[in-house]
Amino acid sequence: MQVSISSTEAVRNFSELLNNIKYRGDRYTVIRGGKPAASLVPVEPTRAGATLADLREIMQHLPHLDSSDTAFEADVLAAENSQPSMPEAVSWE
Numbered sequence: 001m002q003v004s005i006s007s008t009e010a011v012r013n014f015s016e017l018l019n020n021i022k023y024r025g026d027r028y029t030v031i032r033g034g035k036p037a038a039s040l041v042p043v044e045p046t047r048a049g050a051t052l053a054d055l056r057e058i059m060q061h062l063p064h065l066d067s068s069d070t071a072f073e074a075d076v077l078a079a080e081n082s083q084p085s086m087p088e089a090v091s092w093e
Contacts, residue, residue, distance in 0.1 A: 007032040010040070 003026065010017060010030050020026040021042050028040040050058065065072060 002027045002029065004029045004031055004036075006030075007037065 005013075005017075005028050007030050010028070017026075017028060017040060021028070021040055025042055025045070027042070029036050030038040030040065032038075
């Protein structure tokens with residue numbers, strides 16, 4: 001996203017601008033005296049994270065378990081059984 005900001009605004013919000021540039025890929029044109037004076041842009045292209053729309057493809061590329069994969073099931077059950085029990089509900093009356 002390209003945004004024009006005043007030099008005063010750039011000074012006051014410099015840390016936030018850097019975060020927006022680094023993590024969101026925002027671009028800023030700094031205006032001084034009514035004219036563009038500088039551009040603040042990412043040095044490296046931003047890397048987009050995975051979104052919910054990518055979940056199906058991610059799931060398709062995970063290794064598949066078959067009936068012979070009993071060690072995984074045993075590990076999950078052992079982890080489940082080692083969890084502390086939930087306390088009984090407390091009445092706040």
